[in-house]
Amino acid sequence: MRLSNILVVLASASLALAQQAIISRGIIVASKSDIDSDAKGEDVYKHTSNGVIAAASILRKGASLVGYNPSEQYAAYITPVFKAFEWKLSKFPGFKEPKVTFKWIDLNGGPQDLEKAVKDAYDSYDNGLLSKTLREEIPTTNQHKEIDAVGINIVSINKRRVWRHTVVKLVTLRIRIETDDEQRVTVPQQIANLVVEEYELDSHYLADKAKKLADDIERTSARDFEHYFRTKTVKPEFAWFDALEQDPIAA
Numbered sequence: 001m002r003l004s005n006i007l008v009v010l011a012s013a014s015l016a017l018a019q020q021a022i023i024s025r026g027i028i029v030a031s032k033s034d035i036d037s038d039a040k041g042e043d044v045y046k047h048t049s050n051g052v053i054a055a056a057s058i059l060r061k062g063a064s065l066v067g068y069n070p071s072e073q074y075a076a077y078i079t080p081v082f083k084a085f086e087w088k089l090s091k092f093p094g095f096k097e098p099k100v101t102f103k104w105i106d107l108n109g110g111p112q113d114l115e116k117a118v119k120d121a122y123d124s125y126d127n128g129l130l131s132k133t134l135r136e137e138i139p140t141t142n143q144h145k146e147i148d149a150v151g152i153n154i155v156s157i158n159k160r161r162v163w164r165h166t167v168v169k170l171v172t173l174r175i176r177i178e179t180d181d182e183q184r185v186t187v188p189q190q191i192a193n194l195v196v197e198e199y200e201l202d203s204h205y206l207a208d209k210a211k212k213l214a215d216d217i218e219r220t221s222a223r224d225f226e227h228y229f230r231t232k233t234v235k236p237e238f239a240w241f242d243a244l245e246q247d248p249i250a251a
Contacts, residue, residue, distance in 0.1 A: 022151045023137045024070035024082075026229030028052060028222055029129055030159040035222040044219060045210040048203045051166030055157045055201060056225035059168060061217045062088045063228070070153075070231045082153050086170060086197065094206050094213070095168070095199040103194040107175065110187050111135045114175070118194060130156065134173055138187065142179040149176050155229045157222075170197040 028035060030052050039050040044057060063069060066084040090098060103121045107114055115135035119128050137152050154171040172195045178186050206213065220228070 021139070021147050021149070022153070022231070024153045024155070024229055024231045025133055025137055026155045026157075026226045027129060027133055028056075028157045028226065030157065030222075034159050040219060042210040042214045045206040045213045047207075048164050048166070051159050051201055051203075052157055052222060053219065054206060055166050055168050056222060057217050057220040058092065058094065058213075059089075059155060059157070060220040060225060060228050062092060069228065071228050082172075089168070089170070089199055094202050094209070096202050099198040101196045101198070103196070105173075105192045105194050107187055107192055108189045111138045111140075114138065114187060114192075118173075122194060122196065130154065130169075130171060134171075138175070138177075139185050141183045142177070142185050143183055145179045148178070149174060157225070165203065166201045168199040168201070170199075171195070 034049070034052045037050050037053050039047070039053055044050050044054050063085050066081055066088050068081040068085040089095065101122065105114070105117045105121055107117055112135065115128075115131045118131035118134055122130070133154060134152055138150060152171075152173045152175075154169075156169040156171060157166065158169060159166040173192060175192045176188055176190050178188050180186070
C-alpha cells in the first residue's frame with residue numbers, strides 16, 4: 001500500500017496532525033453462518049445468533065450520528081470523529097460496561113516485527129487476525145517525508161462459535177515511521193501504545209428493545225460494515241485506490 005494514497009496534511013492544523021497519516025479498517029472474526037445471517041427486523045436483535053449483524057448495524061448507526069465515515073472522509077479528519085465515535089458507543093445502553101486494555105509494544109524492526117509483538121502482547125483471541133491487520137495497514141512507501149507517524153484505527157466485531165456473546169473492539173495504534181531517500185518506509189525502534197476497548201453486546205437489552213432498535217437502526221450487512229469502516233478517499237490531488245483489494249472478513 002502506498003502512503004500517498006491515504007495521507008492528508010492539513011494546511012492549518014497542528015504540527016502533530018500535519019505529520020500523521022490516519023488509516024481506518026473494519027474486520028469481523030466470526031463463522032461464515034454468523035457473517036451471512038439474513039436476519040431482518042426485530043430478529044436481528046432478539047437472537048444472540050445474529051450478534052454480528054446487530055453489532056454491525058449499531059456500529060454504523062453510531063458512527064453516522066457523529067459523522068465518522070472513513071469510506072468517504074479525508075483521512076486527516078478521522079481522529080477527532082473517531083474520538084466522538086468512541087464516546088457515542090460508551091453511552092449506548094445495549095453494551096455492557098466496557099473493558100479497556102493498554103499494552104506497550106516494544107518495536108525493534110519492520111512490519112513483521114510489529115505483527116509478532118502485537119500477537120505476543122494481546123492477540124491470542126483471534127488467532128492473529130488483529131496483529132496481521134495492523135501489519136498490513138503499515139505503508140511500505142511514502143512520497144512525503146514530512147509524514148513521520150501512522151495512526152491505525154480498527155473496528156472489530158468478534159463472535160466465536162464457542163461464545164454466545166458478541167464483542168465489539170475498538171483498537172488504536174500509533175507508531176513512528178521513517179522514510180529513506182528511495183521512499184521506502186521502515187518502523188524505527190520505539191515503544192508504541194496499543195489501546196483496545198471492548199464492548200460486549202447486552203443480549204437481554206437488545207431482545208427487550210428489539211422493535212425500537214429495528215425501527216431506528218438500518219440493517220447493515222457484514223460486507224457493508226467492512227466497506228463503511230475502511231479508509232477509501234484521499235485529498236483531491238491524490239488518486240483514488242482500491243480499498244477492497246483484500247477481504248478482511250474472516251471465516
